[in-house]
Amino acid sequence: xxxxxxxxxxxxxxxxRFGLNYTPSKNWWYCWSDWDAQxxxxxxxxxxxxxMDHIRIMGxxxxxxxxxxxxxxxxxxxxxxxxxxxxxxxxDVEVTVLNGAVSGFLFxxxxxINNGTGKVANFxxxxxxxxxxxxxxxxxxxxxxxxxxFLGFDLSNEIYWxxxxxxxxxxxxxxxxxxxxxxxxxxxxxxxxxxxxxxxHFPWLNDDYFSRDALGSTGSVxxxxxxxxxxxxFSTYGPMSTPSLHYSEYFIELIxxxxxxxxxxxxxxxxxxxxxxxxxxLIPRWTEQSIRNMVSCEDLWGVTWWCSHxxxxxxxxxxxxxxxxxxxxxDRRLKPIGATIADLVREYDRNPPKPIHRSAALVLxxxxxxxxxxxxxxxxxxxxxxxxxxVKASRATDKAYLEARGIDKLIQLxxx
Amino acid sequence: xxxxxxxxxxxxxxxxRFGLNYTPSKNWWYCWSDWDAQxxxxxxxxxxxxxMDHIRIMGxxxxxxxxxxxxxxxxxxxxxxxxxxxxxxxxDVEVTVLNGAVSGFLFxxxxxINNGTGKVANFxxxxxxxxxxxxxxxxxxxxxxxxxxFLGFDLSNEIYWxxxxxxxxxxxxxxxxxxxxxxxxxxxxxxxxxxxxxxxHFPWLNDDYFSRDALGSTGSVxxxxxxxxxxxxFSTYGPMSTPSLHYSEYFIELIxxxxxxxxxxxxxxxxxxxxxxxxxxLIPRWTEQSIRNMVSCEDLWGVTWWCSHxxxxxxxxxxxxxxxxxxxxxDRRLKPIGATIADLVREYDRNPPKPIHRSAALVLxxxxxxxxxxxxxxxxxxxxxxxxxxVKASRATDKAYLEARGIDKLIQLxxx
Numbered sequence: 001x002x003x004x005x006x007x008x009x010x011x012x013x014x015x016x017r018f019g020l021n022y023t024p025s026k027n028w029w030y031c032w033s034d035w036d037a038q039x040x041x042x043x044x045x046x047x048x049x050x051x052m053d054h055i056r057i058m059g060x061x062x063x064x065x066x067x068x069x070x071x072x073x074x075x076x077x078x079x080x081x082x083x084x085x086x087x088x089x090x091x092d093v094e095v096t097v098l099n100g101a102v103s104g105f106l107f108x109x110x111x112x113i114n115n116g117t118g119k120v121a122n123f124x125x126x127x128x129x130x131x132x133x134x135x136x137x138x139x140x141x142x143x144x145x146x147x148x149x150f151l152g153f154d155l156s157n158e159i160y161w162x163x164x165x166x167x168x169x170x171x172x173x174x175x176x177x178x179x180x181x182x183x184x185x186x187x188x189x190x191x192x193x194x195x196x197x198x199x200x201h202f203p204w205l206n207d208d209y210f211s212r213d214a215l216g217s218t219g220s221v222x223x224x225x226x227x228x229x230x231x232x233x234f235s236t237y238g239p240m241s242t243p244s245l246h247y248s249e250y251f252i253e254l255i256x257x258x259x260x261x262x263x264x265x266x267x268x269x270x271x272x273x274x275x276x277x278x279x280x281x282l283i284p285r286w287t288e289q290s291i292r293n294m295v296s297c298e299d300l301w302g303v304t305w306w307c308s309h310x311x312x313x314x315x316x317x318x319x320x321x322x323x324x325x326x327x328x329x330x331d332r333r334l335k336p337i338g339a340t341i342a343d344l345v346r347e348y349d350r351n352p353p354k355p356i357h358r359s360a361a362l363v364l365x366x367x368x369x370x371x372x373x374x375x376x377x378x379x380x381x382x383x384x385x386x387x388x389x390x391v392k393a394s395r396a397t398d399k400a401y402l403e404a405r406g407i408d409k410l411i412q413l414x415x416x
Numbered sequence: 417x418x419x420x421x422x423x424x425x426x427x428x429x430x431x432x433r434f435g436l437n438y439t440p441s442k443n444w445w446y447c448w449s450d451w452d453a454q455x456x457x458x459x460x461x462x463x464x465x466x467x468m469d470h471i472r473i474m475g476x477x478x479x480x481x482x483x484x485x486x487x488x489x490x491x492x493x494x495x496x497x498x499x500x501x502x503x504x505x506x507x508d509v510e511v512t513v514l515n516g517a518v519s520g521f522l523f524x525x526x527x528x529i530n531n532g533t534g535k536v537a538n539f540x541x542x543x544x545x546x547x548x549x550x551x552x553x554x555x556x557x558x559x560x561x562x563x564x565x566f567l568g569f570d571l572s573n574e575i576y577w578x579x580x581x582x583x584x585x586x587x588x589x590x591x592x593x594x595x596x597x598x599x600x601x602x603x604x605x606x607x608x609x610x611x612x613x614x615x616x617h618f619p620w621l622n623d624d625y626f627s628r629d630a631l632g633s634t635g636s637v638x639x640x641x642x643x644x645x646x647x648x649x650f651s652t653y654g655p656m657s658t659p660s661l662h663y664s665e666y667f668i669e670l671i672x673x674x675x676x677x678x679x680x681x682x683x684x685x686x687x688x689x690x691x692x693x694x695x696x697x698l699i700p701r702w703t704e705q706s707i708r709n710m711v712s713c714e715d716l717w718g719v720t721w722w723c724s725h726x727x728x729x730x731x732x733x734x735x736x737x738x739x740x741x742x743x744x745x746x747d748r749r750l751k752p753i754g755a756t757i758a759d760l761v762r763e764y765d766r767n768p769p770k771p772i773h774r775s776a777a778l779v780l781x782x783x784x785x786x787x788x789x790x791x792x793x794x795x796x797x798x799x800x801x802x803x804x805x806x807v808k809a810s811r812a813t814d815k816a817y818l819e820a821r822g823i824d825k826l827i828q829l830x831x832x
Contacts, residue, residue: 072449
């Protein structure tokens with residue numbers, strides 16, 4: 001275990017929470033049916049040693065719910081045991097349920113596959129599947145819903161990456177209805193917890209699966225996975241460019257423009273960097289600046305880095321960079337990126353990060369997909385010394401709204 | 417437990433072995449990751465109480481091997497524990513591995529699914545998958561290969577029902593190559609055991625996936641699943657008709673025509689009956705006569721009825737008849753069919769069943785698909801009082817062969 005002190009026990013009161021996406025060092029999430037509490041305990045000690053206050057974990061849908069009407073008690077018990085183990089290290093746990101798609105693999109519950117055609121049921125609309133997912137949330141709620149270390153349910157990890165290859169596509173209105181149904185199920189199963197939809201840039205930058213308005217108004221906070229590497233930011237703009245260093249910040253401010261509750265928060269639930277994308281020498285510096293820029297935002301719930309431990313190289317078929325994303329190596333050696341993050345967390349525990357109040361907002365035309373033609377002006381403002389908020393055009397004349405957000409200057413796209 | 421005595425401890429020396437396809441009463445094969453040794457122990461006591469000497473069990477491929485290079489030790493340990501529990505009841509165990517398709521559900525290993533297209537790798541030909549299956553057999557061989565109760569590997573349960581809906585089809589020459597590779601892997605992993613390919617009528621009655629010649633010459637014995645109900649025998653000919661009562665017998669004799677080793681045996685590895693197909697009043701009588709006709713055949717390894725216990729009705733999505741096929745109810749009450757089979761087994765332990773020597777053989781033209789135009793003449797011979805063997809036309813002039821089989825009369829199709 002590295003020689004860094006345990007974080008203060010009151011880390012739940014941090015202005016910005018810090019955590020890691022947990023990747024079990026021993027056999028990844030295949031550990032659910034190859035349980036080794038000692039190995040998990042050691043992993044969690046590694047995570048706490050960096051000052052983290054929470055983790056996010058991944059259920060595998062077919063293992064949790066092998067039959068539409070059967071949630072495996074042994075699996076639920078193991079989720080609870082993992083929460084117990086996390087509790088030993090003062091770590092809260094967000095539990096991702098309907099997976100679906102994790103790290104490039106598709107986990108299809110057998111009961112969703114038509115045995116004549118091989119087609120997978122449209123889980124967004126199929127009534128039997130919706131009843132089954134409700135059962136799954138209910139069973140998990142009974143098993144862990146009141147656990148003191150249970151943060152909440154992440155409905156599903158980037159579910160469109162599960163749906164798309166299986167030929168399942170839905171219009172945003174349908175996806176939005178699914179979000180509302182799932183959040184109602186999650187809330188009924190575990191009232192008052194931090195329930196989120198774990199998504200990345202895709203639905204924000206495409207009019208597909210979910211609407212931006214629903215993403216900004218359903219669930220407890222707006223979770224987002226900001227992966228600059230997957231959308232070619234480093235190769236397009238340069239690894240230490242403004243767009244690279246402020247990519248996550250951009251999403252935080254963009255998403256807040258779609259919040260109807262002015263106190264609602266954004267959660268950077270995944271972000272990370274691979275040496276496949278960037279010279280390893282630059283990674284600690286990029287990481288530090290990227291985090292500093294994130295915490296410059298108001299209304300940020302937390303930052304949950306991807307991920308704790310490198311994937312065991314004995315496991316095959318992952319994208320090569322999945323073996324590289326850990327802040328620890330697979331054999332528990334702290335990497336420079338991990339030391340960088342731990343230093344920042346310690347600094348912020350001494351001196352909580354002060355957010356920049358953004359009184360100037362870049363106006364996003366309603367219906368505009370906020371990709372490059374909006375992203376680049378946002379970055380140009382940063383280059384000019386402005387740290388902008390974002391406001392939807394349709395709300396730009398709502399004085400009470402602007403006042404509530406403390407915005408007194410509007411910047412139109414053609415002014416940048 | 418029903419009041420029937422344990423079978424004699426030397427039941428391995430039976431001329432015809434009797435067993436059941438084991439269906440765990442508590443949560444079906446989902447039990448692999450929801451382990452309850454006490455429930456399994458009670459199930460196995462039920463099975464032994466009927467005088468059975470073996471069971472066949474079903475692995476679930478994604479659970480055994482969640483990653484191409486990772487066979488879950490916990491799952492292998494549980495297979496071994498099941499063999500230990502079976503040993504307590506003097507039951508041998510055939511372990512079916514690459515499932516695939518069981519009871520109407522498809523279990524697709526995630527590492528076989530392309531995450532861009534959703535397509536499943538052609539496991540008959542894909543080199544990575546073939547390397548993975550070899551690893552799986554090797555790991556199981558290390559875990560259970562020398563277990564005193566391990567009968568052998570069934571490669572896969574009716575793998576074409578797994579392949580077909582996933583759009584995977586191969587010519588018989590390709591399927592035959594796969595059989596040889598898999599049997600070589602199984603034999604390397606557990607030399608000298610009873611390794612079989614668990615198939616039903618389909619490849620015998622269609623020139624698809626496997627050739628009849630390869631099915632009759634690969635593996636330790638020729639396994640077959642004789643389900644008269646799935647091919648409409650009862651509705652076409654009547655439940656107590658000759659074709660119905662001699663359906664399994666037909667397959668035993670048909671398959672033997674494709675044996676190159678005259679001592680090779682046939683195993684009726686699955687056969688069963690549902691009240692969905694037949695008036696329950698008739699079921700015990702049909703069962704008794706069907707078994708008596710099977711054991712009338714020489715070179716029969718055994719009969720393994722489907723199945724031990726009815727599927728738990730709390731589990732959904734199975735074909736309705738799957739809930740009805742057990743010889744025990746789900747709550748362990750012996751059904752009339754179970755009592756019938758147990759009576760027969762006791763009778764045969766007192767008086768081993770004498771096979772009928774078949775000196776007259778119906779000649780099967782080479783290349784002819786042995787469906788109705790061959791099946792019906794075979795049945796007409798039985799109606800006439802002849803219990804025929806079957807000989808391929810290309811071997812009908814081979815005197816040494818006919819002599820070895822004790823056949824002195826050939827019957828051409830146009831003579832029936």
